[in-house]
Amino acid sequence: MALGALRPSPLVEQATQHLRDQIANGEWPVGTRLPGEVALAKTLGVGRSTVREALRALAGAGLVQARQGSGVFVIATEPAEDWPARLRRAAITHVYEVRMMVETQAARLAAERRTDQDVAAMRAALETRAAAAAGDDAAFVDADIALHAAVVAAAGNPVLTDLFAEFAPVLRERLIDMVQLLGLRDRDRNPGHDSHAELVAAVRRGDGAAAAAVLQAELEQTLAHLHTDRF
Incomplete structure (x- = not known):
């Protein structure tokens, strides 16, 4: 040949x-x-x-x-699809289900392994999220994701941190759409503040079960919105 x-x-x-x-x-x-x-x-x-x-x-x-x-x-006639491309093509509900598994476990680990620096970072991210409530939806979603990223980082597992970072761009785009289309901030400019504050507090005091439970409930609520026909 x-x-x-x-x-x-x-x-x-x-x-x-x-x-x-x-x-x-x-x-x-x-x-x-x-x-x-x-x-x-x-x-x-x-x-x-x-x-x-x-x-x-x-x-x-x-x-x-x-x-x-x-x-x-x-072993194949077409190149393997890379992970970021696979995520972009996946249904957001599927991505979110995996996010829930990743983050709830990360919250448990964070409660066990958090350092003083981790706690300070989470508190700062919570304050930034509250301040971002006065801004537009994109800024608020960015601040929300940053808080979740701080909790994941506190787990002290670089693989979990990198995995969440791969989810973040896909989550950001879809969450901005969801907030805008459903008007989730029309009545409350800072939705979920209490639950996020409770999450940070649970991690700070080392209560992994409570941290995971709070996060599970919060993410399940968002997933319910994502299961609507518009998503």
């Missing part, structure tokens, strides 16, 4: 694209073992190191997989 010699630089990108095209076009169906590095290098007119880097790029995209002692095999 002739792939055609490549033009000079950037060779790795060109090699990766050529191999990806062959896979996408069905030249190497799923389950097929690719030719060895030497054969690919000769066909493409590049060095083995370039082929090796191209195969690593394809593996990172979820298209091929190296099997010890057997070679490199095609």
Whole structure:
């Protein structure tokens, strides 16, 4: 099979694209073992190191997989969808259900592990949320998310912190829409202040069960709004 010699630089990108095209076009169906590095290098007119880097790029995209002692095999014809893209495409109710699981556990851990600095950060975020009530809906939602992020950060688990950070952009867009469409701040410019204050207090005093319960109730209320026909 002739792939055609490549033009000079950037060779790795060109090699990766050529191999990806062959896979996408069905030249190497799923389950097929690719030719060895030497054969690919000769066909493409590049060095083995370039082929090796191209195969690593394809593996990172979820298209091929190296099997010890057997070679490199095609495992998919389309690149794997990255996590942020998957979140953007997901139904907001599904995202919110996962958020509830993540945050309620984070609240329990926060109550166990919070430091004085964490408590100060949560109190400051609560005050910022109250001050943002005088502003527009976007500013209020941003302040609300920042408070929740402070609680998650207090759990002392960087994986939880990063996971919440991935949810935040999707949550922000949909929560702004929800607040505006449902007029949730028409009567009360600072909805949920008491429950958020109770959450911070529970974390501060080390009561994980109470912190999780308060947060669960608050998030369930929001999820109920998200289940309306407009969302």
